[in-house]
Amino acid sequence: MDKRVVFAVAGAGKTSLIINSVTEDSRCLIITYTDNNTDQLVRRIIKKLGCIPKGVRVYSYFSFLYAFCYRPILGYDLKTKGINFDYPLPKYAQFSKMNKREHYIDKNGRVFSNRISKLLIKSKAINKVLERIEKFFDSVYIDEIQDLSGNDFNFACELAKLNVNVCLVGDFYQHTFKTSIDLNVQKSLHDSFEAYSRQLIKAGYTIDLVTLSNSYRCPPAVCSFVEDNLGINIGSNKSSEVEVRLIDRPDEIDAIYADNSIVKLFYQKSNKYTGNTDNWGNTKGIDHHIDVCAVLNPTTYKAFKQGRLASLAATTRNKLYVACTRANGNLYFVDEKFLSQYKK
Amino acid sequence: MANVTKLKLTNFKRFRTLLIDFNPNINTIIGDNEAGKSTILQAIELVASGNRSKLENVGFETLFNKECVDEFLHGTQQFEDLPKIHVEIYLSDETNPDLFGNHNTDKVDASGLHMVCEPNQELAKEINTVLAVGSQNFPFEFYEVKFITFSGEAFSGYRRLFKCLTIDSSQINSEHANREYIKSVYESTVDSPNRALLKNDYRQQKLSFKNNSLQIVNDTLGDYDFSLRTGSKYNLETDITLTQDNIPIDERGKGQQCFIKTEFALSRNSEKRVIDTLLLEEPENHLSHTNMKRLILKISESHQNQIIIATHNSLISSRLDLRNSILINSSSLEPLTLNTLPASTAKFFVKAPDNNILEFALSQKVILVEGDAEYILFDAFYQLATGKRPEADGVHLISVGGTSFKRYLDLARILSIRTAVVRDNDGDFQSKCVDNYSEYTDQAIAIFAEKDVTKSTFEICLYQANSAICDALFSGGNITKTPLQFMLDNKTESALRLLESHAAELIIPSYIAEAVAWINE
Numbered sequence: 001m002d003k004r005v006v007f008a009v010a011g012a013g014k015t016s017l018i019i020n021s022v023t024e025d026s027r028c029l030i031i032t033y034t035d036n037n038t039d040q041l042v043r044r045i046i047k048k049l050g051c052i053p054k055g056v057r058v059y060s061y062f063s064f065l066y067a068f069c070y071r072p073i074l075g076y077d078l079k080t081k082g083i084n085f086d087y088p089l090p091k092y093a094q095f096s097k098m099n100k101r102e103h104y105i106d107k108n109g110r111v112f113s114n115r116i117s118k119l120l121i122k123s124k125a126i127n128k129v130l131e132r133i134e135k136f137f138d139s140v141y142i143d144e145i146q147d148l149s150g151n152d153f154n155f156a157c158e159l160a161k162l163n164v165n166v167c168l169v170g171d172f173y174q175h176t177f178k179t180s181i182d183l184n185v186q187k188s189l190h191d192s193f194e195a196y197s198r199q200l201i202k203a204g205y206t207i208d209l210v211t212l213s214n215s216y217r218c219p220p221a222v223c224s225f226v227e228d229n230l231g232i233n234i235g236s237n238k239s240s241e242v243e244v245r246l247i248d249r250p251d252e253i254d255a256i257y258a259d260n261s262i263v264k265l266f267y268q269k270s271n272k273y274t275g276n277t278d279n280w281g282n283t284k285g286i287d288h289h290i291d292v293c294a295v296l297n298p299t300t301y302k303a304f305k306q307g308r309l310a311s312l313a314a315t316t317r318n319k320l321y322v323a324c325t326r327a328n329g330n331l332y333f334v335d336e337k338f339l340s341q342y343k344k
Numbered sequence: 345m346a347n348v349t350k351l352k353l354t355n356f357k358r359f360r361t362l363l364i365d366f367n368p369n370i371n372t373i374i375g376d377n378e379a380g381k382s383t384i385l386q387a388i389e390l391v392a393s394g395n396r397s398k399l400e401n402v403g404f405e406t407l408f409n410k411e412c413v414d415e416f417l418h419g420t421q422q423f424e425d426l427p428k429i430h431v432e433i434y435l436s437d438e439t440n441p442d443l444f445g446n447h448n449t450d451k452v453d454a455s456g457l458h459m460v461c462e463p464n465q466e467l468a469k470e471i472n473t474v475l476a477v478g479s480q481n482f483p484f485e486f487y488e489v490k491f492i493t494f495s496g497e498a499f500s501g502y503r504r505l506f507k508c509l510t511i512d513s514s515q516i517n518s519e520h521a522n523r524e525y526i527k528s529v530y531e532s533t534v535d536s537p538n539r540a541l542l543k544n545d546y547r548q549q550k551l552s553f554k555n556n557s558l559q560i561v562n563d564t565l566g567d568y569d570f571s572l573r574t575g576s577k578y579n580l581e582t583d584i585t586l587t588q589d590n591i592p593i594d595e596r597g598k599g600q601q602c603f604i605k606t607e608f609a610l611s612r613n614s615e616k617r618v619i620d621t622l623l624l625e626e627p628e629n630h631l632s633h634t635n636m637k638r639l640i641l642k643i644s645e646s647h648q649n650q651i652i653i654a655t656h657n658s659l660i661s662s663r664l665d666l667r668n669s670i671l672i673n674s675s676s677l678e679p680l681t682l683n684t685l686p687a688s689t690a691k692f693f694v695k696a697p698d699n700n701i702l703e704f705a706l707s708q709k710v711i712l713v714e715g716d717a718e719y720i721l722f723d724a725f726y727q728l729a730t731g732k733r734p735e736a737d738g739v740h741l742i743s744v745g746g747t748s749f750k751r752y753l754d755l756a757r758i759l760s761i762r763t764a765v766v767r768d769n770d771g772d773f774q775s776k777c778v779d780n781y782s783e784y785t786d787q788a789i790a791i792f793a794e795k796d797v798t799k800s801t802f803e804i805c806l807y808q809a810n811s812a813i814c815d816a817l818f819s820g821g822n823i824t825k826t827p828l829q830f831m832l833d834n835k836t837e838s839a840l841r842l843l844e845s846h847a848a849e850l851i852i853p854s855y856i857a858e859a860v861a862w863i864n865e
Contacts, residue, residue: 071497
């Protein structure tokens with residue numbers, strides 16, 4: 001049985017890797033982190049096969065955890081009524097012992113989202129989960145694996161014990177969600193790629209850095225910029241010539257801003273600006289932008305000028321990485337302070 | 345293809361608990377009136393339907409087991425002790441994770457559907473107020489129903505996870521039942537995308553009728569138009585009906601309707617396989633003997649899917665192989681199955697002439713006699729011996745042709761029915777009446793026959809015990825034979841004549857007297 005973690009670069013075709021393996025008679029479990037990705041996967045499978053085959057299930061991460069793993073095994077006794085996504089956890093849950101109900105379940109009978117996997121592991125239900133997966137599926141895919149942190153990362157490690165093929169796919173540097181963090185559990189997980197990989201290897205996974213190392217989306221110039229300035233390895237399968245540069249002439253800034261086909265990506269609060277805008281972190285998974293204009297806030301602008309973007313705080317760097325790698329075409333940078341006139 | 349493998353009822357109608365296993369093909373539930381046959385079908389239909397309003401129409405009050413309600417009212421009357429109804433069906437199909445889990449009262453991993461009626465937790469305060477009054481008031485109105493799969497997922501009628509169709513001959517003429525039937529068979533014949541397509545087409549046709557045919561009228565109306573209704577009450581699926589030779593089936597006679605509906609549903613069943621389980625409620629009603637035989641043939645030929653039949657007709661249960669029978673008795677709550685019946689015995693009852701198998705199965709005590717003459721006189725013997733009619737003691741009498749005693753004994757053994765065999769010794773008591781039955785050592789089975797091998801038949805025994813009466817009755821007139829010879833040659837006639845003229849004076853042959861005494865021990 002193959003247990004593999006495929007690390008992908010942005011636009012390398014993670015979804016295609018999964019879709020390619022799905023056939024009419026697959027018995028295949030696909031888990032994505034967000035509902036958005038779930039929809040996209042379902043649409044792609046329908047496009048390929050005309051329908052979702054009987055043996056194929058696509059779940060978003062929490063519905064998998066709750067409806068497939070937790071509820072059929074523990075739900076009848078614990079009598080819960082859904083998931084509590086509040087973050088951080090209420091004080092009584094934070095300071096409770098982990099063998100107590102209130103450690104996992106709130107006063108209204110909802111399970112804390114970031115502790116469902118912990119509950120499964122600590123109550124030994126994890127073996128039942130593995131049995132249940134093996135009963136219905138021959139292969140398991142988890143997309144956006146980098147977004148599993150805390151207890152959920154431990155849960156993903158448990159899945160290496162499955163007696164079916166398991167393939168985790170993700171891009172370490174696109175880790176931006178923090179929803180499954182639980183106090184100090186795996187707190188420094190995303191600090192170092194090497195340490196992260198070591199844990200997965202220890203759990204029983206093979207690390208694959210080759211299959212999805214090149215981007216089908218980003219042209220060579222964009223990839224070189226990312227490698228040289230953000231310190232993240234990314235190759236390109238394209239050969240198109242594009243521009244990657246800082247725009248500082250006011251007339252050029254106005255021209256780019258006026259062009260609504262060019263998306264303007266802000267560090268945050270993009271909705272305060274007019275036109276075609278979005279936040280860096282929000283654009284994960286989006287593939288339809290041609291030219292991209294990344295708007296740099298004071299901190300990142302300074303780092304950009306000094307050539308030390310790579311040493312930005314990890315989350316900031318990751319979000320900028322996501323923003324830059326949306327480009328199918330040209331990539332422009334603009335200093336945020338030149339855009340005050342476009343505020344609503 | 346899914347089928348029901350097991351049904352478990354808790355506090356549902358007359359059953360405190362009930363557990364029945366079903367086989368994947370034909371199952372006949374046989375039993376007395378009020379034994380709960382229909383309850384079983386109703387339970388399966390309810391849980392499969394996922395239909396809350398169907399349940400609310402019936403009302404919790406009628407669904408709750410009376411005993412458990414009484415027990416609660418005479419017990420603690422605490423909120424946490426309020427009884428719940430569970431109806432659980434276990435399904436054979438284990439490929440759907442949405443159905444699989446341990447949300448069942450046995451907490452085992454399985455596929456299935458589960459209906460729970462329980463007090464609404466959110467109304468705990470109000471319920472406690474009602475209970476605090478202390479009168480004999482059960483809070484039915486504060487109950488709610490939940491339909492969940494064994495994975496814990498809630499489901500409703502829109503998602504037919506398990507398709508079953510009921511044909512209830514007692515409601516054959518009800519408009520509602522008809523609509524439900526036609527809807528079910530239509531849905532099972534046309535898949536959902538095509539139904540949408542046809543429905544859409546029907547609406548378009550209505551529109552074009554308005555635009556073309558009604559136009560002439562509407563042209564004269566100015567701002568007003570006559571149009572056709574559309575919408576949820578007036579669409580293809582509300583207008584559709586089923587006809588045979590251009591006659592709508594609901595306009596046929598009851599018997600014919602029942603036959604057609606079952607036949608049609610069975611044919612759906614085998615070709616398309618989209619009805620998982622067909623539930624037939626007393627199909628014998630309204631059917632002539634010939635039609636019933638035809639129906640049985642249809643049913644026995646459809647091997648594809650699961651059929652569950654509730655019946656109190658012997659013919660149906662024996663012709664469909666007794667081994668598929670589940671026996672529900674009004675006096676016992678445990679269903680009995682005959683699946684351990686020897687194959688040759690099951691086959692015998694399929695082929696045997698129309699018999700009283702069901703009466704036998706439902707009896708507590710049975711006396712089996714060899715021929716018509718014994719049968720005719722037995723009632724009189726019984727009354728002479730006990731002063732009562734056999735029915736008054738719950739004793740049932742069956743006349744069994746010659747050699748088939750053992751077939752009935754196989755049944756008696758499974759069903760623990762106290763059974764006396766009354767037979768001739770045929771001139772060899774040891775081999776015919778003792779060795780022959782050596783395997784039936786059960787306490788509840790006994791063989792009675794004359795030990796004297798010279799008295800080889802019933803008539804000889806009868807003659808010897810009552811020679812004066814027989815000599816007088818069976819000589820003279822046209823009779824040229826000896827009285828005994830006449831009796832041997834005209835068994836039935838002589839028995840009838842004895843019964844008519846001397847019923848109260850007969851001396852009972854000793855082995856028959858022994859049988860009567862034993863059966864009531």
